[in-house]
Amino acid sequence: xxxxxxxxxxxxxxxxxxxxxxxxxxxxxxxxxxxxxxxxxxxxxxxxxxxxxxxxxxxxxxxxxxxxxxxxxxxxxxxxxxxxxxxxxxxxxxxxxxxxxxxxxxxxxxxxxxxxxxxxxxxxxxxxxxxxxxxxxxxxxxxxxxxxxxxxxxxxxxxxxxxxxxxxxxxxxxxxxxxxxxxxxxxxxxxxxxxxxxxxxxxxxxxxxxxxxxxxxxxxxxxxxxxxxxxxxxxxxxxxxxxxxxxxxxxxxxxxxxxxxxxxxxxxxxxxxxxxxxxxxxxxxxxxxxxxxxxxxxxxxxxxxxxxxxxxxxxxxxxxxxxxxxxxxxxxxxxxxxxxxxxxxxxxxxxxxxxxxxxxxxxxxxxx
Amino acid sequence: xxxxxxxxxxxxxxxxxxxxxxxxxxxxxxxxxxxxxxxxxxxxxxxxxxxxxxxxxxxxxxxxxxxxxxxxxxxxxxxxxxxxxxxxxxxxxxxxxxxxxxxxxxxxxxxxxxxxxxxxxxxxxxxxxxxxxxxxxxxxxxxxxxxxxxxxxxxxxxxxxxxxxxxxxxxxxxxxxxxxxxxxxxxxxxxxxxxxxxxxxxxxxxxxxxxxxxxxxxxxxxxxxxxxxxxxxxxxxxxxxxxxxxxxxxxxxxxxxxxxxxxxxxxxxxxxxxxxxxxxxxxxxxxxxxxxxxxxxxxxxxxxxxxxxxxxxxxxxxxxxxxxxxxxxxxxxxxxxxxxxxxxxxxxxxxxxxxxxxxxxxxxxxxxx
Numbered sequence: 001x002x003x004x005x006x007x008x009x010x011x012x013x014x015x016x017x018x019x020x021x022x023x024x025x026x027x028x029x030x031x032x033x034x035x036x037x038x039x040x041x042x043x044x045x046x047x048x049x050x051x052x053x054x055x056x057x058x059x060x061x062x063x064x065x066x067x068x069x070x071x072x073x074x075x076x077x078x079x080x081x082x083x084x085x086x087x088x089x090x091x092x093x094x095x096x097x098x099x100x101x102x103x104x105x106x107x108x109x110x111x112x113x114x115x116x117x118x119x120x121x122x123x124x125x126x127x128x129x130x131x132x133x134x135x136x137x138x139x140x141x142x143x144x145x146x147x148x149x150x151x152x153x154x155x156x157x158x159x160x161x162x163x164x165x166x167x168x169x170x171x172x173x174x175x176x177x178x179x180x181x182x183x184x185x186x187x188x189x190x191x192x193x194x195x196x197x198x199x200x201x202x203x204x205x206x207x208x209x210x211x212x213x214x215x216x217x218x219x220x221x222x223x224x225x226x227x228x229x230x231x232x233x234x235x236x237x238x239x240x241x242x243x244x245x246x247x248x249x250x251x252x253x254x255x256x257x258x259x260x261x262x263x264x265x266x267x268x269x270x271x272x273x274x275x276x277x278x279x280x281x282x283x284x285x286x287x288x289x290x291x292x293x294x295x296x297x298x299x300x301x302x303x304x305x306x307x308x309x310x311x312x313x314x315x316x317x318x319x320x321x322x323x324x325x326x327x328x329x330x331x332x333x334x335x336x337x338x339x340x341x342x343x344x345x346x347x348x349x350x351x352x353x354x355x356x357x358x359x360x361x362x363x364x365x366x367x368x
Numbered sequence: 369x370x371x372x373x374x375x376x377x378x379x380x381x382x383x384x385x386x387x388x389x390x391x392x393x394x395x396x397x398x399x400x401x402x403x404x405x406x407x408x409x410x411x412x413x414x415x416x417x418x419x420x421x422x423x424x425x426x427x428x429x430x431x432x433x434x435x436x437x438x439x440x441x442x443x444x445x446x447x448x449x450x451x452x453x454x455x456x457x458x459x460x461x462x463x464x465x466x467x468x469x470x471x472x473x474x475x476x477x478x479x480x481x482x483x484x485x486x487x488x489x490x491x492x493x494x495x496x497x498x499x500x501x502x503x504x505x506x507x508x509x510x511x512x513x514x515x516x517x518x519x520x521x522x523x524x525x526x527x528x529x530x531x532x533x534x535x536x537x538x539x540x541x542x543x544x545x546x547x548x549x550x551x552x553x554x555x556x557x558x559x560x561x562x563x564x565x566x567x568x569x570x571x572x573x574x575x576x577x578x579x580x581x582x583x584x585x586x587x588x589x590x591x592x593x594x595x596x597x598x599x600x601x602x603x604x605x606x607x608x609x610x611x612x613x614x615x616x617x618x619x620x621x622x623x624x625x626x627x628x629x630x631x632x633x634x635x636x637x638x639x640x641x642x643x644x645x646x647x648x649x650x651x652x653x654x655x656x657x658x659x660x661x662x663x664x665x666x667x668x669x670x671x672x673x674x675x676x677x678x679x680x681x682x683x684x685x686x687x688x689x690x691x692x693x694x695x696x697x698x699x700x701x702x703x704x705x706x707x708x709x710x711x712x713x714x715x716x717x718x719x720x721x722x723x724x725x726x727x728x729x730x731x732x733x734x735x736x737x
Binding site for chain 2: 024025039041046047089091095112114115116117120122123125126127129132135140142158159160162163169171182191195201278280290294297298304306307309326330333335336337340
């Protein structure tokens with residue numbers, strides 16, 4: 001126990017000695033959190049629209065006005081030349097074209113129906129879907145308001161929609177916990193692994209190997225400092241979320257921190273396992289980067305895990321990041337407690353236990 | 369020249385000796401493409417829902433059947449009490465609850481309106497928006513087909529939608545250019561910076577500097593192997609995209625490869641620059657990891673469209689190398705753009721290469737003095 005304390009003192013001294021690195025470890029993730037949460041947004045605020053109005057009637061002008069008045073569309077170009085309209089799309093100056101054919105007004109008056117065309121740059125498929133649904137909403141509102149009362153058809157079913165836990169569909173509330181998971185995970189596992197293998201690469205581990213230190217003390221001394229840093233990082237992140245983005249933790253902090261503490265042991269253990277099996281920092285970096293990338297992408301940070309194919313969900317059973325991603329959002333956004341996260345918590349305890357045991361086993365004090 | 373070739377050979381040997389890293393260098397793009405291609409999807413499929421039917425008549429049953437038959441939804445449970453809503457959401461058991469108000473069919477029969485509530489778990493806002501719009505779409509089309517007359521249905525303005533460049537709305541069009549930008553940046557910038565700093569940290573850089581090799585030979589020798597590796601990766605990703613996911617190359621493939629080469633060179637010069645400012649490998653990795661990886665994914669237009677970001681971040685994306693490469697790659701692959709459409713972006717890539725190289729030379733001279 002006493003030797004562990006000395007080792008810990010050494011580790012912390014080393015971390016605090018390197019002031020640049022320390023500043024980076026604290027500053028960069030926070031800076032990233034602020035920027036990336038703002039960048040990661042799917043709310044479509046601004047779609048540049050090209051208008052081709054061949055009718056030039058009251059009705060067509062009204063429809064165009066509805067588009068340009070809506071917060072989603074900005075009419076950047078009005079033209080009668082198809083060539084010009086498509087060039088604007090090709091050059092990326094506009095993302096959609098609204099075409100109103102000749103006789104639009106006459107068709108409405110005579111037949112009570114008419115058609116318009118909306119062309120959308122669909123390279124980004126999900127954005128295209130959103131643009132499509134916005135334009136449909138505008139057109140159906142136009143229908144409701146502009147057609148004469150006698151021609152109006154009211155829907156026999158009234159469906160209203162409620163968005164629970166996030167009534168304004170604020171995407172930042174979804175992304176902030178997600179990015180926080182990544183930052184905490186990278187900070188913990190990756191840095192700890194690099195730190196450990198550095199001793200190997202520089203040869204200083206030999207000096208430790210000839211001491212009567214137990215393997216578990218050594219692993220613990222490498223694990224604890226980064227465990228503490230990662231927890232502090234999480235607290236900073238939550239504070240920023242509250243101050244800058246008004247994200248309030250609905251659930252209990254005790255639940256959140258308990259899960260985080262166990263989760264961190266699991267991923268730090270995995271990081272140290274990679275370090276124990278590698279010889280150079282470059283190797284550690286690459287192997288952990290490979291797994292981090294796959295685990296992060298599959299964890300459901302951007303898209304729902306439930307809509308992934310069956311095999312991907314099976315893979316997620318061994319993906320610790322997926323558990324944390326799920327739990328952090330459950331606790332922060334929905335206020336889930338121990339009872340609701342009991343399965344995830346149990347899995348994480350098993351994870352933590354296994355990864356620690358294996359990394360202690362894999363770590364060798366003797367050179368073969 | 370002879371020394372230089374010998375040095376490049378040594379570098380290659382370093383890379384090939386480390387089987388594990390090599391395997392990952394080759395395997396990473398493949399794994400990433402497959403994950404993006406098969407696992408990450410914005411589509412809604414089999415989302416768990418619960419139905420609280422306070423009316424239980426033929427119309428509510430019909431609508432429930434329509435919902436579950438659509439393939440978007442799976443009925444997890446029928447509930448009969450309002451207190452269960454919260455519990456189901458908190459357990460993550462369902463994503464949406466549909467509530468039919470009493471006397472649903474009776475009201476419609478009387479010429480009144482049937483009422484239904486769609487409650488979604490908006491802790492995942494995008495999924496919630498999609499689920500609710502699918503649900504109301506299904507309910508509205510039920511109303512149109514089964515309750516309205518043909519004449520009533522036809523009235524109004526109809527929008528005909530055409531999806532340009534990507535009529536089937538495939539995600540592959542987004543992730544191939546993005547993955548290329550990410551992987552090439554990783555292999556080039558991260559690997560070179562770390563391998564140069566490693567020589568510094570282990571002290572072998574001094575030995576190299578006193579050898580007959582010129583400093584730029586050393587740097588060039590470090591860069592050449594990664595240039596080749598990264599280029600190989602670009603080709604592999606493109607082949608996977610074309611043959612596995614049906615990615616079209618509508619423009620010139622030579623132009624695309626040329627632009628990729630430019631981007632790789634840019635990433636390499638960025639790697640060299642990082643190596644001049646980093647004191648040790650840990651710092652080089654930290655900079656590469658945080659300063660390159662997350663912005664490459666999030667500030668480049670790879671996953672989140674740039675137009676949606678706040679203005680100040682849109683300006684920030686202007687200095688992100690991957691942003692320009694992604695624009696170029698998409699334009700050439702999907703829109704069939706020629707060099708005349710993308711000359712500006714190409715010029716920016718070249719200007720960035722020179723900027724980073726100049727900065728590195730300045731830093732390097734400082735250090736030697």
